[in-house]
Amino acid sequence: MPTLSRMRRKDQVMSAVPFIDQLAGVYQAAAAGLPGARTPAVAARRTAALEVFRRLGLPNHKLESWKFTGLNALERQSWSPPANEGGVDAARLKAATLDADSYRLVFVNGRFDAAASRIGTLPRGVTLLPLSAANTALSDVLAAAGTDRAVSLSELNAALASDGVVLLLDDGVVLEQPVEILAFGVPALVNLRHLIRLGRNARATVLESYRDGGIAAPGWTNVFAHVAVGEGARLSHIRLQGENASAYHAALGQVSIGAGARYAHASVQAGAALARHELHVTFAGGAAEADIQGLVLARGKAHLDHTLFLHHAVPDCRSNQLFKHVVDDAGHAVFQGGIRVAPHAQKTDAQQLSRTLLLADRAQIDTKPELEILADDVKCSHGASIGDVDAQQMFYMQARGIPAAEARRLLLSGFAYEVVSAVPEGALRDHVEEFVEVWLAEKGAAA
Amino acid sequence: MAANAQTIETVEGLAGDYKYGFVTDIESDILAKGLSEDTVRFISAKKGEPQWMLDWRLRAYKAWLRMAREKGEPTWAKVSYPEIDFQDIHYYSAPKKKTLKSLDEVDPELLATYEKLGIPLKEREILAGVAVDAVFDSVSVATTFKDKLKDMGIIFCSMSEAVREHPELVQKYLGSVVPVTDNFYATLNSAVFSDGSFVYVPPGVRCPMELSTYFRINEAKTGQFERTLLICDKGAYVSYLEGCTAPMRDDNQLHAAVVELVCLEDAEIRYATVQNWYPGDKNGKGGIYNFVTKRGACRGARSKISWTQVETGSAITWKYPSVILQGDDSIGEFYSVAVTNNAQQADTGTKMIHMGKNTKSTIISKGISAGKAQNTYRGLVRVMPGAAGARNYSQCDSLLIGDRCGGHTVPYIEVKNRSAKVEHEATTSRISDDQLFYCRQRGLSEEDAVSTIVNGFCKEVLQKLPMEFAVEAQKLLGVSLEGSVG
Numbered sequence: 001m002p003t004l005s006r007m008r009r010k011d012q013v014m015s016a017v018p019f020i021d022q023l024a025g026v027y028q029a030a031a032a033g034l035p036g037a038r039t040p041a042v043a044a045r046r047t048a049a050l051e052v053f054r055r056l057g058l059p060n061h062k063l064e065s066w067k068f069t070g071l072n073a074l075e076r077q078s079w080s081p082p083a084n085e086g087g088v089d090a091a092r093l094k095a096a097t098l099d100a101d102s103y104r105l106v107f108v109n110g111r112f113d114a115a116a117s118r119i120g121t122l123p124r125g126v127t128l129l130p131l132s133a134a135n136t137a138l139s140d141v142l143a144a145a146g147t148d149r150a151v152s153l154s155e156l157n158a159a160l161a162s163d164g165v166v167l168l169l170d171d172g173v174v175l176e177q178p179v180e181i182l183a184f185g186v187p188a189l190v191n192l193r194h195l196i197r198l199g200r201n202a203r204a205t206v207l208e209s210y211r212d213g214g215i216a217a218p219g220w221t222n223v224f225a226h227v228a229v230g231e232g233a234r235l236s237h238i239r240l241q242g243e244n245a246s247a248y249h250a251a252l253g254q255v256s257i258g259a260g261a262r263y264a265h266a267s268v269q270a271g272a273a274l275a276r277h278e279l280h281v282t283f284a285g286g287a288a289e290a291d292i293q294g295l296v297l298a299r300g301k302a303h304l305d306h307t308l309f310l311h312h313a314v315p316d317c318r319s320n321q322l323f324k325h326v327v328d329d330a331g332h333a334v335f336q337g338g339i340r341v342a343p344h345a346q347k348t349d350a351q352q353l354s355r356t357l358l359l360a361d362r363a364q365i366d367t368k369p370e371l372e373i374l375a376d377d378v379k380c381s382h383g384a385s386i387g388d389v390d391a392q393q394m395f396y397m398q399a400r401g402i403p404a405a406e407a408r409r410l411l412l413s414g415f416a417y418e419v420v421s422a423v424p425e426g427a428l429r430d431h432v433e434e435f436v437e438v439w440l441a442e443k444g445a446a447a
Numbered sequence: 448m449a450a451n452a453q454t455i456e457t458v459e460g461l462a463g464d465y466k467y468g469f470v471t472d473i474e475s476d477i478l479a480k481g482l483s484e485d486t487v488r489f490i491s492a493k494k495g496e497p498q499w500m501l502d503w504r505l506r507a508y509k510a511w512l513r514m515a516r517e518k519g520e521p522t523w524a525k526v527s528y529p530e531i532d533f534q535d536i537h538y539y540s541a542p543k544k545k546t547l548k549s550l551d552e553v554d555p556e557l558l559a560t561y562e563k564l565g566i567p568l569k570e571r572e573i574l575a576g577v578a579v580d581a582v583f584d585s586v587s588v589a590t591t592f593k594d595k596l597k598d599m600g601i602i603f604c605s606m607s608e609a610v611r612e613h614p615e616l617v618q619k620y621l622g623s624v625v626p627v628t629d630n631f632y633a634t635l636n637s638a639v640f641s642d643g644s645f646v647y648v649p650p651g652v653r654c655p656m657e658l659s660t661y662f663r664i665n666e667a668k669t670g671q672f673e674r675t676l677l678i679c680d681k682g683a684y685v686s687y688l689e690g691c692t693a694p695m696r697d698d699n700q701l702h703a704a705v706v707e708l709v710c711l712e713d714a715e716i717r718y719a720t721v722q723n724w725y726p727g728d729k730n731g732k733g734g735i736y737n738f739v740t741k742r743g744a745c746r747g748a749r750s751k752i753s754w755t756q757v758e759t760g761s762a763i764t765w766k767y768p769s770v771i772l773q774g775d776d777s778i779g780e781f782y783s784v785a786v787t788n789n790a791q792q793a794d795t796g797t798k799m800i801h802m803g804k805n806t807k808s809t810i811i812s813k814g815i816s817a818g819k820a821q822n823t824y825r826g827l828v829r830v831m832p833g834a835a836g837a838r839n840y841s842q843c844d845s846l847l848i849g850d851r852c853g854g855h856t857v858p859y860i861e862v863k864n865r866s867a868k869v870e871h872e873a874t875t876s877r878i879s880d881d882q883l884f885y886c887r888q889r890g891l892s893e894e895d896a897v898s899t900i901v902n903g904f905c906k907e908v909l910q911k912l913p914m915e916f917a918v919e920a921q922k923l924l925g926v927s928l929e930g931s932v933g
Contacts, residue, residue: 064523343851358865362832369873371856376847376877384871386862 019075020054026189027159030081034162035132036142045142049158052144056152068334068366069276069305074248077218079189082109082162088184088213096211100427102180103128108213110162110190116182125170128179131193134166141166141195145224145254154252157224161193167206171199171230178205178428184212187219187247194225198233200258205236205424207431212244212271219243223251231258231285236424240435242271245300249275257317259285266422268432269304270297270439276305276334283345286316294323295419297439298331298363305334312341312348315375321352324419326412327363337382338370345375352382357389357415412440478539484508486538487638493539494607494642497614507627507637514631521631524794525823525855526763528736536701538639538672596654601685602647603658606674609645616647620678624707624744624771632703632765633740636672640705643673648683648714657913659688673704679714681747688916690721700725702761703738712747712774717755719912721920723927724760729818731790734762741768745777745803753780754797755911757920759927762791767825769798772806772834779808782908784920786901786927787820787852796826796843796858801834801867810841813905814856817848817928823855830867837867845875846904848897848928898925 017025027050036042058074059066087108093116097104105128106116112130122128131141142161145154165181183192198204210221221243229235243249249272257263267277281290294306310319325333339350356365369382389411397407416436423429478489487508491501520531596603602613609617627637648654679685702724710716718741727734737760743752754768764787770779781797799808808828816822824843845854856873878900886896901924902909909917 346850356862358862358867361865362863363865364861364863366862367860369856369858369871371845371873371875372853373845373847373855373875374853376850376852378847378875378877380875382856382871382873384858384860384869386860386867386869388865 017078020057022079023156023189024050024054026079026081030160030162034160036135036138039138042138042142045139046159049142049144049155053152053156053159056155059152065307065336068336068368069274069303071248071250071274073274074220077220079220082111082188082190083186084109086215087186092211092214093182093184096182096184096209098178098180098207098427098431100178102178102207103175104180104182105130105165107163107181107183107185107192109185109188110192112163123173123175125173125199126175127166127168129166131161131164131166131195137166137168137195141193141226143226145226145252151252153222153250154224157191157193157222160189160191160222161224162191164193164195166194167196167204169198169202169204169233171201173199173202175202175204178207181206181208183210183221185219186213186215187217187244189220189222191222192224194223196225196235196237197228198230198235200230201232202230203234205238205428207238207240207428209240209242210249211240211242212247214244216244216246218246218248218273220248221250223249225251225253227253227255227263229255229257229261229263232260233258234262235264237263237265238423238428238432239265239267239277240432241267241269241275241277242435243275244271245273245302247272247275251277253277253279255279255281256284257281257288257290260287261285262289262291264291264422265293266419266432267294267306268297268419268435269295269306270435272302272304274303276307278305278307280309280311281319282311283314283317283319286314288317290317290319291422292319292321293419293422294335295416295436296323296325296327296333296335297416297436298326298333299328301330301332303332303334305336307334307336309338310340310350312339312345312350314342315344315346315348317345318349319351322419322422323354324415325354325356325365326359326416327356327365328359330360330362332363333365335365335367336370337368338372339380339382340372341375341378341380343374346377348375348378348380350378350380354382354384355415356384356386357412358386359388409440413437416440477537480537481534482536482538482639490539490639490641494610496607496610499614499618500610503622503627504638507634508639510628511631511634511638514628514634518631524765524825525821525857526765526792526794528763528792531701531736533635539641599652599655600649601652601654602645604645606640606643606645606676609676613645613647616678617645617676620707620709621676622707624709624742625705625740630740632738633705636674636703636705636740640672640674643675643704644677645675646677646685646687648679648685650681650683652680652683654683654685657686657688659690671700671702671704675704675706676709677707677716677718678709679711679716679750681711682713683711684715686717686719686913688719688913690723690916690919701736701738704740706739706741706768708743708752710743710745710747710750710752710777713749714747715751715753716743717753718743718768719755719916721757721912721916721923722760722764723923726760726789726791727762729789731762734791735760737761737764737766739766741766742771743769743779744771745774745779745806747777748774748803749776750774751778751780753782753911755782755908756784756795757908757912757916757923758783758785758793758795759923761793764791764793764795766795767797769800770808771800771802772808772837773802774806775803776805777803778806781808781810781812782911783812784815784905784908784924785813785822785824786815786924787817787822788927789818789820791818791820793821794823794825796824798827799829799839801828801830801837801839803834805836805838806834807838808840810839810843811907812841812843813908814843814845814854815848815901815904815924815928816845816852816854819851821853821855823857824873825857827859827861828869828871829859830862830864830869832863834864835866837864837869839867839869841871843871843873844904845873846901847875847877894925897928901925901928
């Protein structure tokens with residue numbers, strides 16, 4: 001396989017090869033080395049997926065769900081498959097890992113890095129392995145996410161997925177230690193695809209982390225995750241995105257929640273030039289619960305997007321959404337939160353809140369909370385607020401002798417902590433808190 | 448999902464009969480169906496318009512043709528209806544007898560129609576102090592209180608008259624708020640608009656009475672394309688009422704109006720609408736398609752535009768009264784009640800575009816949905832980079848009655864200025880059993896209970912209506928929701 005990875009500058013002239021042909025080229029170059037390449041059915045699925053992407057193209061502004069986020073910049077870069085070496089140094093790796101016992105899977109340049117990973121012995125009833133080692137489950141994992149035009153990226157992902165995590169829990173299995181998924185790499189087009197499936201009454205905690213490998217060049221990380229939470233199961237799913245300031249990151253998660261189950265999700269986006277985390281959550285059984293929280297920390301020219309579609313398809317489910325945004329410099333935050341309550345999904349309780357702090361004159365936010373309600377016995381509400389740091393709060397703290405910069409940092413920290421506190425207590429929460437504090441401290445240095 | 452097989456479900460007892468469903472039988476001057484350049488020329492000639500007006504219309508027509516060819520009707524709203532055949536519509540109809548000077552010359556049948564509608568023109572002149580510019584189908588046939596207004600320098604006349612008498616004002620402001628190519632229906636309106644009202648309030652004048660126009664769609668298969676232009680000069684004030692009912696019809700009638708408001712320095716415009724056109728029968732057959740573009744521009748500093756609307760009629764409502772807040776310290780308000788019952792569909796809301804410093808806007812929207820109706824609030828609050836200190840508060844509540852209706856909220860909030868403060872709240876709920884029980888226990892019938900609760904739900908908006916409208920609107924809410932519970 002030829003090594004196509006080269007360092008690029010942002011201002012590089014537009015490549016002469018059309019975007020879609022470039023990606024086809026990437027596929028050609030990588031195909032033989034992709035998981036399941038020797039299984040005809042898998043190879044056929046990948047080729048078909050690429051065709052779907054070729055037909056649909058990148059999602060654009062004409063699609064309502066992509067109104068605020070454009071991917072045109074992707075077409076101005078030239079793309080290559082992931083590099084074979086480099087991607088992360090020991091210090092960065094260590095800084096990004098959880099300071100506790102965990103099942104750790106590290107992906108460098110879109111490939112499972114066995115040396116950096118630590119899976120150890122697993123309890124009975126647990127399947128945890130990288131996609132590249134999951135022969136039988138492969139077709140499952142590569143299954144299409146839908147036919148909607150908006151899922152073209154997940155089809156591109158199906159064609160190019162070089163690795164990912166497969167986590168399967170049998171009924172009643174409780175995984176005490178968190179599963180840690182860490183991704184680094186030399187900037188390139190990297191496609192990871194995860195499958196997380198919890199059986200009845202199973203429990204697990206998953207931390208997904210996309211980090212800066214230390215090379216500031218435009219890479220494109222395209223992630224697809226399929227999550228199924230079985231009846232009565234509990235999944236705590238934390239996601240951190242802290243890629244380098246030139247990176248592009250697009251992720252789509254599809255989650256289904258069984259009866260009586262609980263899905264808790266916290267997503268923090270603090271890196272990349274342009275990132276979108278899109279989550280589709282469907283209640284498949286009654287009396288289930290979803291708690292979805294998001295935090296965007298945008299500075300520089302970062303464009304960070306959280307898009308959420310929550311489908312109350314069955315009665316008696318409860319959902320809570322909290323999305324917060326701290327936008328500095330010329331940053332741009334986007335939040336789209338759709339709640340759909342299907343006919344007959346009575347006794348639905350769906351709450352949503354979006355709060356934004358704009359810290360600089362060129363900072364901006366676009367938000368679209370959308371309620372589509374087709375059942376009457378429901379309690380649904382959403383709220384949105386946008387403003388600068390409250391002058392009264394600043395005054396209160398300064399009157400008590402706290403310097404302005406410190407007061408501001410404390411207020412921002414408190415603002416962000418509401419989302420951080422949704423993460424299970426202990427090492428995991430400390431880890432997320434540190435991730436947030438590092439970002440806030442950088443601001444302090446700049447101010 | 449307009450009228451189709453599934454609507455055959457049990458709907459007995461839902462909704463009372465449309466109380467204003469009658470047809471006035473007077474001879475009308477109707478242009479054959481169809482739309483072409485000749486139609487536009489005909490309308491223009493019929494009205495004795497000058498060349499510049501015809502040119503303006505033709506420009507709009509060409510733009511509309513291009514839009515129709517390239518994109519067709521807008522499809523983003525949450526409403527569905529069979530495709531409209533724009534060649535199957537009459538674009539011009541006028542009552543034959545033209546009467547302009549005194550009421551005595553007005554067709555008696557026409558006057559009787561107003562009686563049925565509860566607008567005894569003569570009485571209103573004296574009692575209510577309301578100057579009525581009644582638009583019957585496409586041509587204004589009676590204008591009152593003109594002389595009194597004239598003394599104060601206020602111009603209140605039909606659009607056709609304004610084109611002839613005040614071309615300098617019309618040329619200056621027509622299309623300045625809603626450009627010719629603004630959207631599909633506004634462009635169509637620009638090409639074929641029949642008539643409408645024109646108001647100009649000179650600097651510093653406070654219009655002493657509520658100006659009012661009653662619109663009425665009459666001749667079958669006649670699209671109504673009103674064009675209203677309201678200009679409030681520096682420091683002036685005007686309050687304008689618009690209300691309407693339409694006769695019962697089986698064929699869908701297209702209505703694409705454009706309303707433009709221009710508000711200069713320190714001026715204030717209040718614009719209130721009660722819309723009660725024929726909503727179609729219980730199965731959604733017939734009814735008016737109401738595709739309206741309403742927009743106001745707060746051009747000057749400290750100007751204020753306030754929209755209040757009570758929307759109970761029409762099969763489909765597609766309407767977003769907006770305010771462009773250009774002047775510093777200008778204020779925009781939007782108070783809305785939208786009621787949909789049976790098979791009605793409403794997609795309505797507002798746009799508040801903050802451009803000037805310290806601009807403020809308030810949005811209060813109450814959507815009530817019953818039967819199989821779909822009610823959508825769709826709104827935009829945009830704060831431009833220059834709108835330092837902008838402030839917006841939005842509240843959108845939906846009330847659902849019955850388990851087959853839908854209530855949707857789609858607010859867009861785009862903020863590009865840090866010093867802006869924007870708050871948005873939305874809730875969706877139903878009339879609680881507790882509330883109903885409480886009312887029933889005190890001897891209210893189920894319907895009265897619902898009406899009381901709904902009126903309470905809409906109170907904040909109804910309070911904003913001028914007195915005589917508030918009474919009418921409260922009755923309307925009750926009538927619109929008759930039979931929706933129980």
